[in-house]
Amino acid sequence: MLCSLVSSADRSFEPMIRILVNPAAGRGAGAACLDGLRRLAAAQGAELQVSESGDDLVARARQAAADGVERLLVAGGDGTIHQAVQGLAGSECALGLIQLGSGNDLATVLGVPSDPAAAVERALTGEPRAIDLGKVTGAAGRRWFAIYCGVGFDSEVTRCANQVRVLRGPAVYPWAVIKTLFGFRPPAFRIEHDLGVFEGPGMFVTVANGPTFGGGMRIAPDARLDDGLLDLVIVRKLPKWQLLQVFPKVYSGKHVGHPKVEILRTRRVRITLDREMELYGDGEALLPIGADGVTVEVVPAGLRVIPGNDPPLQR
Numbered sequence: 001m002l003c004s005l006v007s008s009a010d011r012s013f014e015p016m017i018r019i020l021v022n023p024a025a026g027r028g029a030g031a032a033c034l035d036g037l038r039r040l041a042a043a044q045g046a047e048l049q050v051s052e053s054g055d056d057l058v059a060r061a062r063q064a065a066a067d068g069v070e071r072l073l074v075a076g077g078d079g080t081i082h083q084a085v086q087g088l089a090g091s092e093c094a095l096g097l098i099q100l101g102s103g104n105d106l107a108t109v110l111g112v113p114s115d116p117a118a119a120v121e122r123a124l125t126g127e128p129r130a131i132d133l134g135k136v137t138g139a140a141g142r143r144w145f146a147i148y149c150g151v152g153f154d155s156e157v158t159r160c161a162n163q164v165r166v167l168r169g170p171a172v173y174p175w176a177v178i179k180t181l182f183g184f185r186p187p188a189f190r191i192e193h194d195l196g197v198f199e200g201p202g203m204f205v206t207v208a209n210g211p212t213f214g215g216g217m218r219i220a221p222d223a224r225l226d227d228g229l230l231d232l233v234i235v236r237k238l239p240k241w242q243l244l245q246v247f248p249k250v251y252s253g254k255h256v257g258h259p260k261v262e263i264l265r266t267r268r269v270r271i272t273l274d275r276e277m278e279l280y281g282d283g284e285a286l287l288p289i290g291a292d293g294v295t296v297e298v299v300p301a302g303l304r305v306i307p308g309n310d311p312p313l314q315r
Helices: 003-008 025-032 034-044 054-066 078-088 105-109 116-125 153-162 169-181 240-251
Strands: 017-021 047-050 071-076 094-099 129-138 141-145 148-152 188-193 196-208 230-236 261-266 268-273 277-281 284-289 294-305
Touching (some): 017 034, 017 054, 025 034, 025 071, 034 047, 034 116, 071 078, 071 116, 078 141, 078 294, 129 148, 129 284, 141 284, 148 153, 153 169, 153 196, 153 277
Antiparallel strands (some): 129 141, 129 294, 188 196, 188 268, 230 261, 268 294
């Protein structure tokens, strides 16, 4: 797949460009593409680094920003990009995306080509733009997210999906939904936002910076990456059979308007729960959340990216 990269990229890399690869991305896709990316980097005189863990990926991204790297091309999926964002947030280093993951929501929203050769070409030549980031602060620390964070049924589904080793791609998430549904008990929320307070039992709450999660599910169809706002999605408690009816509609965004679904825009959200659960963001575990709660805020223009289309950041 990547052999075309070497032949098609006949321009020299700019001096301050680096490629960072997660070999574990896409349940092995990153490792399978590693030799092709190495040949590309060598042919162009670019430095290629291979991450050894999530923490190592964060450290390498942070070091790239400190070294003055102008464009960091990161090969992986949303989880890989999430780790890179932890190191790049607030810096001048622009993020280029190479889709090699099981979920690629940020790359898709940004219009990044799915073909690695075209993605690299775009990352080298496209005009960097700024997008917003979400910042989560709690007793256990602070984390950033690019696409979404959430807790409740969706976070339990994500946890389940991350443990799947047999299925790949978009099929993982629906399978995890069914598996999670039977034992799920809705938590009691207190959600403070710019327009008021929601208090009561709910299936889940999602704070969205972009329109999709879970490999293309349009959880917040009108969310934009560059509007300085977060789209808060609250799904109140409903029978599990109804949740199964609503779930397929999320892929098209037709869940909007359901009487148990509320979507509003806010700059800040405070979330507390009646029991401890794990808050997830961009498909990765972020922070534990319970009675102490977490605060979620939008950080306008918090990350520089290289979108794949002109004009950029279209829905």
